[in-house]
Amino acid sequence: MVNVALLLDQIIATPLRSMVEAQQESANATVEFLTSLIDENGKPKGIELAYEQTVFDPERGL
Numbered sequence: 001m002v003n004v005a006l007l008l009d010q011i012i013a014t015p016l017r018s019m020v021e022a023q024q025e026s027a028n029a030t031v032e033f034l035t036s037l038i039d040e041n042g043k044p045k046g047i048e049l050a051y052e053q054t055v056f057d058p059e060r061g062l
Contacts, residue, residue, distance in 0.1 A: 039045050
């Protein structure tokens, strides 16, 4: 019976533990990322973006 218990532990508990650890690492990475978006005064950091976009008019062919 000991072999069956060990087998169940390997089949169920080991992958479950791995999933929990992966979720914990993911949550920690999210917290680190969100924290990196805040400056030393506690204000959100901002960025400025500029881009050009060409818009085609299918009716006029432009």
